Amino acid sequence: MAVPKLEQLSKSVVQGPSLATGAIPTRDWMDIPVVFKEGNFAYPAKKEKVEYLNSQKGLHFPNAREWSPEHDDWKLPENWKEIILAGLKERLEKFRSLKIFMDCCVRCGACADKCHFFLGTGDPKNMPVLRAELLRSVYRNDFTLAGKIMGRMAGAREMTVGVLKEWFMYSYQCTECRRCSVFCPYGIDTAEVTMMIRELLHLVGVGINWILEPASNSNRTGNHMGLQPHTFKDNVDFLADDIENLTGIRVNHSFNRKGAEVLFITPSADVFAEPGLYTAMGYLLLFEAIGLDYTWSTYASEGGNFGLFTNNELMKKLNAKMYAEAKRLGVKYIIGGECGHMWRVLHQYMDTMNGPADFLETPVSSITGTRFTNAASTKMVHISEFTADLIKHGKIKLDKSRNSHVKATYHDSCNPARAMGLMDEPRYILDHVVDWVEMPENTIREQTFCCGSGTGLNTDEIMELRMRAGLPRANAVKYVHDKKGVNMLSCVCAIDRATLTSLMNYWNPDVRVCGVSELVGNALVIDGETRGDLDDGLRTML
Amino acid sequence: MKYAFSFLVVIVLIVVAGLGSQIQGMQYVFGVALPYLAILVFAGGFIYRVVQWAKSPVPFPIQTTCGQAASLDFIKQNKLECPNTTSEVVARMILEIVTFRSLFRNTKSEIHEGPQLTYESSKWLWVFSLMFHYSFLLIIIRHMRLFLDPAPFWMAWIEFGDGIFQVGAPNAYITDATILMAIVYLFGRRIINRHVKYISLINDFFPLVLIFGIACTGILMRYFLRTDVDILAIKRLAVGLVTFSPVIGVKIGAIFYIHLFLVSTLLIYFPFSKLMHMGGVFLSPTRNLKNNSRAVRHINPWNPDIKPHSYAGYEDEFREFMVDAGIPVEKELPVEKG
Numbered sequence: 040m041a042v043p044k045l046e047q048l049s050k051s052v053v054q055g056p057s058l059a060t061g062a063i064p065t066r067d068w069m070d071i072p073v074v075f076k077e078g079n080f081a082y083p084a085k086k087e088k089v090e091y092l093n094s095q096k097g098l099h100f101p102n103a104r105e106w107s108p109e110h111d112d113w114k115l116p117e118n119w120k121e122i123i124l125a126g127l128k129e130r131l132e133k134f135r136s137l138k139i140f141m142d143c144c145v146r147c148g149a150c151a152d153k154c155h156f157f158l159g160t161g162d163p164k165n166m167p168v169l170r171a172e173l174l175r176s177v178y179r180n181d182f183t184l185a186g187k188i189m190g191r192m193a194g195a196r197e198m199t200v201g202v203l204k205e206w207f208m209y210s211y212q213c214t215e216c217r218r219c220s221v222f223c224p225y226g227i228d229t230a231e232v233t234m235m236i237r238e239l240l241h242l243v244g245v246g247i248n249w250i251l252e253p254a255s256n257s258n259r260t261g262n263h264m265g266l267q268p269h270t271f272k273d274n275v276d277f278l279a280d281d282i283e284n285l286t287g288i289r290v291n292h293s294f295n296r297k298g299a300e301v302l303f304i305t306p307s308a309d310v311f312a313e314p315g316l317y318t319a320m321g322y323l324l325l326f327e328a329i330g331l332d333y334t335w336s337t338y339a340s341e342g343g344n345f346g347l348f349t350n351n352e353l354m355k356k357l358n359a360k361m362y363a364e365a366k367r368l369g370v371k372y373i374i375g376g377e378c379g380h381m382w383r384v385l386h387q388y389m390d391t392m393n394g395p396a397d398f399l400e401t402p403v404s405s406i407t408g409t410r411f412t413n414a415a416s417t418k419m420v421h422i423s424e425f426t427a428d429l430i431k432h433g434k435i436k437l438d439k440s441r442n443s444h445v446k447a448t449y450h451d452s453c454n455p456a457r458a459m460g461l462m463d464e465p466r467y468i469l470d471h472v473v474d475w476v477e478m479p480e481n482t483i484r485e486q487t488f489c490c491g492s493g494t495g496l497n498t499d500e501i502m503e504l505r506m507r508a509g510l511p512r513a514n515a516v517k518y519v520h521d522k523k524g525v526n527m528l529s530c531v532c533a534i535d536r537a538t539l540t541s542l543m544n545y546w547n548p549d550v551r552v553c554g555v556s557e558l559v560g561n562a563l564v565i566d567g568e569t570r571g572d573l574d575d576g577l578r579t580m581l
Numbered sequence: 582m583k584y585a586f587s588f589l590v591v592i593v594l595i596v597v598a599g600l601g602s603q604i605q606g607m608q609y610v611f612g613v614a615l616p617y618l619a620i621l622v623f624a625g626g627f628i629y630r631v632v633q634w635a636k637s638p639v640p641f642p643i644q645t646t647c648g649q650a651a652s653l654d655f656i657k658q659n660k661l662e663c664p665n666t667t668s669e670v671v672a673r674m675i676l677e678i679v680t681f682r683s684l685f686r687n688t689k690s691e692i693h694e695g696p697q698l699t700y701e702s703s704k705w706l707w708v709f710s711l712m713f714h715y716s717f718l719l720i721i722i723r724h725m726r727l728f729l730d731p732a733p734f735w736m737a738w739i740e741f742g743d744g745i746f747q748v749g750a751p752n753a754y755i756t757d758a759t760i761l762m763a764i765v766y767l768f769g770r771r772i773i774n775r776h777v778k779y780i781s782l783i784n785d786f787f788p789l790v791l792i793f794g795i796a797c798t799g800i801l802m803r804y805f806l807r808t809d810v811d812i813l814a815i816k817r818l819a820v821g822l823v824t825f826s827p828v829i830g831v832k833i834g835a836i837f838y839i840h841l842f843l844v845s846t847l848l849i850y851f852p853f854s855k856l857m858h859m860g861g862v863f864l865s866p867t868r869n870l871k872n873n874s875r876a877v878r879h880i881n882p883w884n885p886d887i888k889p890h891s892y893a894g895y896e897d898e899f900r901e902f903m904v905d906a907g908i909p910v911e912k913e914l915p916v917e918k919g
């Protein structure tokens with residue numbers, strides 16, 4: 040579907056609820072059915088992708104079929120309702136978070152206007168509290184005394200196909216960004232509720248292709264892009280050639296090399312498309328500058344993990360490759376590249392799911408001697424932590440003036456900010472490599488706004504939704520663009536590098552997007568280089 | 582509609598208690614049996630709910646970090662918003678529970694022509710929520726004097742503080758005014774604020790109206806219908822209830838039974854309702870976990886046994902390409918027969 044013109048959308052977001060999302064609040068929300076039409080839903084997963092995932096050991100992706108959200112009949116299994124209710128019961132027993140979040144909300148509304156989807160669409164069902172009520176109403180009906188006795192009077196409703204469709208619409212209009220959870224007096228995290236709803240939907244074969252295809256690629260080829268080993272290597276080799284042309288430095292990189300000290304894993308998007316490519320060049324240059332003994336892996340060639348957007352079993356299966364590969368290659372520890380959701384998995388799930396990694400050592404930077412005790416158990420260090428430490432110890436030479444074509448601002452990606460607490464390391468790096476300014480206070484750090492297309496929603500068929508959901512972020516960038524002349528939006532997330540680029544092209548075409556490591560790469564001074572005047576840094580066309 | 586219904590229910594409750602308690606012999610039901618039942622349901626229900634929550638494990642460390650984490654020594658950690666040790670977590674939780682810190686962050690978003698989005702600090706909900714809860718807490722503590730004989734010495738301090746403005750005789754308590762104000766605000770925003778209005782359920786109006794009813798009957802008793810109630814008889818009943826030898830005095834007025842009946846209703850309603858947020862806030866995994874999940878392994882008791890797609894399987898599929906591209910392999914290609 041065509042994306043509306045900027046002027047049109049600019050008016051529409053001010054005027055309130057949009058038909059694009061399927062709802063206008065004239066009646067009680069329970070009485071408003073969802074309407075799917077081209078443009079307001081992401082395409083369902085292809086049959087063969089679901090079949091492939093279902094065939095993998097430890098995974099359960101039943102009911103592969105051709106179907107469309109626009110059709111009345113979603114071809115659900117005969118006993119879909121029992122499956123959903125049994126699935127809900129199982130999850131209530133497995134996740135304390137779900138039980139607490141179902142029981143404790145007082146509907147105070149503090150979270151209501153904190154969600155970028157709500158701000159951009161005006162659809163009341165995009166208020167986090169109401170998104171959670173979509174599930175909570177069913178929970179009340181089948182799992183609480185008050186709901187069983189009083190029914191709708193107590194906010195309960197029966198599970199129907201209509202409810203299921205509503206779940207599908209609104210659990211895929213949440214990017215699991217956790218901004219709502221920062222403001223809730225009980226820490227209720229609607230992202231957690233969305234994750235549960237998505238898990239339940241997969242039990243009856245309802246999922247989207249933009250998530251399940253990369254996930255199945257990642258399982259088979261090692262990365263979301265489906266790059267086979269030789270192609271992955273070629274891509275990195277191309278970057279190395281580009282670096283040589285630009286700087287005269289021939290970087291030393293290797294693949295699947297046993298006995299390296301460090302395994303380096305980053306989202307495959309970084310070696311696949313602009314502007315991530317420049318970030319990857321930044322990594323290559325940095326490691327070259329310090330002479331790090333490291334290797335890439337083609338088997339574990341994906342930092343990202345679309346299992347996080349699917350169910351915990353798939354997340355575990357995909358993530359398990361990292362430790363398996365680290366063990367096979369006999370490295371001492373792992374460095375992870377810039378990526379948001381990847382780091383949520385690494386920081387909050389990996390060790391629990393696939394640890395203990397007792398075959399690795401507590402990471403120690405061989406250049407500075409720093410022990411990363413904060414990663415003593417996972418043995419995985421964030422590239423920004425690693426770089427900041429190098430800068431602090433004066434182990435790399437940086438020339439800020441090489442970024443003089445850039446006036447940057449910094450976008451905190453949701454997961455590093457709210458699920459990890461990584462906020463000041465990238466800022467410390469920026470201070471040393473570029474002239475930069477902060478966006479307004481309520482849009483950064485733990486209050487940062489999502490790019491609007493995370494959790495596997497950066498697919499083109501829902502472009503209008505994405506531009507709406509990204510509006511709060513884009514608007515804050517516009518502010519510093521207008522007031523401070525910002526022309527570059529830096530971040531530490533591969534998904535952001537793709538999604539913010541579309542977002543900026545739409546709302547602020549004068550602002551480009553980059554990874555922090557690209558700016559590091561621009562500023563790096565390396566012995567023996569023959570770098571000319573690169574007026575656009577690593578992006579300079581020769 | 583929803584609030585009208587809540588009012589209706591509370592009015593019915595008042596009428597039931599007002600008339601019922603005047604029927605010969607029913608005083609015992611309203612004054613003794615129901616309060617005992619209410620306490621039992623409250624205590625039993627509360628414990629049951631907390632045990633039910635505690636029974637489900639916390640499989641993953643899903644702390645919400647609201648500040649800089651502990652990392653390199655030159656990066657300053659925000660200990661309260663991103664705790665790394667047990668004592669830091671305790672400090673974070675105390676601030677949440679005692680000062681409603683997360684609510685304090687509240688902002689109000691607006692979309693203006695342009696479009697231009699603004700976020701203003703908005704503390705009213707925080708102010709009135711605190712006012713409501715602390716008034717409620719102080720009122721409960723004050724009521725202890727009815728049950729304890731003699732009243733403990735610190736009771737006098739609270740009463741002194743609360744009545745410091747010396748309005749009227751008997752002294753008016755500040756909390757009586759603040760709880761009513763807070764309820765009016767909390768109720769008002771449920772019918773005026775468009776977001777909250779749309780999400781509010783009967784479950785949200787009913788407890789407010791009920792507490793409003795309790796507060797009003799209490800205030801009536803204390804300031805206006807003094808002559809209808811015999812404080813000494815009430816005190817005797819209250820002390821009797823806690824010592825399991827309740828005595829019903831003859832001169833206890835209907836207004837007291839109404840007050841007590843509403844309180845009993847609240848106690849019974851409590852464990853089945855959102856009021857359980859009182860217990861839940863302590864158990865919320867986004868707030869009560871340390872952010873040390875990379876330093877210390879968090880255990881999931883039901884961690885499923887799932888293996889990755891194996892390296893061997895991967896190499897088998899792509900070995901030729903790998904060898905061609907010069908990527909090291911575990912098993913060489915079979916030597917071609919000439």
Ligand code: HEM
Pocket residue numbers: 145146147224225677678679681684710714717767784785786788789792856858859862
């Ligand atoms: C410890 C942290 C607590 C927090 C952050 C908290 C917060 C809140 C909030 C935000 C509301 C909603 C006000 C509204 O209706 O818009 C509320 C209502 C209420 N809370 Fe708490 N509360 C806490 C503890 C307690 C405790 C210990 C009690 C003990 C009785 C309690 C009893 C109530 C009652 C009776 C209501 C009003 C009923 C209602 O609004 O439906 N809360 N609380």
Ligand code: SF4
Pocket residue numbers: 143144145146147148149150151167168222223224225226227
């Ligand atoms: S802030 Fe929390 S308690 Fe308030 S409505 Fe949202 S989820 Fe419910």
Ligand code: SF4
Pocket residue numbers: 153154155156166167170212213214215216217218219220229230233
């Ligand atoms: S997690 Fe983010 S996208 Fe989802 S409801 Fe909360 S604020 Fe909205």
